Amino acid sequence: MPLSPRVVDLGPYDVLLSVAELGSMGRAAERHGVTQAAVSARIRSLEGALGVTLLERSPRGTRLTPHGALVADWARVAVDAAEALDAGVTSIRSEQAARLRVAASLTVAEYLLPRWLVALRTEHPETSVSLSSRNSTDVAADVLAGAADLGFVEGPAVSDDLDAQVVARDRLTLVVAPGHAWASRRRGIDAERLRATPLVAREHGSGTRAFLEHSVGALAEPALELASTTAIKGAVAAGVAPAVLSSLAVAGELAVGTLVAVHVVGLDLDRRLAAVWPRGRPLAGPAADLVGLATRRREG
Incomplete structure (x- = not known):
């Protein structure tokens, strides 16, 4: 079955997981090597694609909404699987290249x-x-x-x-x-x-x-x-x-x-x-x- 456009790109979900783990868009931006504005834009784009609010923002930090917590749990499985796939393909490619x-x-x-x-x-x-x-x-x-x-x-x-x-x-x-x-x-x-x-x-x-x-x-x-x-x-x-x-x-x-x-x-x-x-x-x-x-x- 073809994947929905909402889940084809796992990059925004990976950013969401970093924000949830670190409690800050600024620290998530440092981890991914981008600006805080770029992280905020990716989260807004993901929220728009899913039609749900994922984060609550306050002066004390950023945390997942209830819907955001569910999405993050599902996303963690997909992101981990994608990382395993990428690592496996990379190892095969490196072996063949050498x-x-x-x-x-x-x-x-x-x-x-x-x-x-x-x-x-x-x-x-x-x-x-x-x-x-x-x-x-x-x-x-x-x-x-x-x-x-x-x-x-x-x-x-x-x-x-x-x-x-x-x-x-x-x-x-x-x-x-x-x-x-x-x-x-x-x-x-x-x-x-x-x-x-x-x-x-x-x-x-x-x-x-x-x-x-x-x-x-x-x-x-x-x-x-x-x-x-x-x-x-x-x-x-x-x-x-x-x-x-x-x-x-x-x-x-x-x-x-x-x-x-x-x-x-x-x-x-x-x-x-x-x-x-x-x-x-x-x-x-x-x-x-x-x-x-x-x-x-x-x-x-």
């Missing part, structure tokens, strides 16, 4: 999220984060299923059921072992040669593999499929086959010479890394904090 479940693709989880999470903890030390590292397809599925509050993916396309925001940029790099025939090719190779060469590749569902297939087209059957970037780098260094990996993932190996980058002529392998969340659900709390922090770092 916990963030993140699912991220391997590249983001290994090379970007650690810095973002350190910064998030510095700015919001009350926030706890749980992180699962999956391929991009599984990340999207976790977010859609409610198993993660926020996801980070690296594929070329995002499900229509998700909203997305670019938070970082990356470039894929073709790498080979130092002894590979391509390592000494100053002009690199063309996209057709890459497309025809069996690679050490990530599994289906990987954002890196999906982006490469989107950019190059159908690839040759992989020489080897591995679910770990570290394992792929090891296989390439051992001479199994070339691989195409995130520049973030191979920067260290390129610097020390255990892997060699090979230019692919006429092929743009720049890509965007995105945060994703359920479509139509605005980002809020620590999820919004983390996305905002990551975006600021990209723009900075």
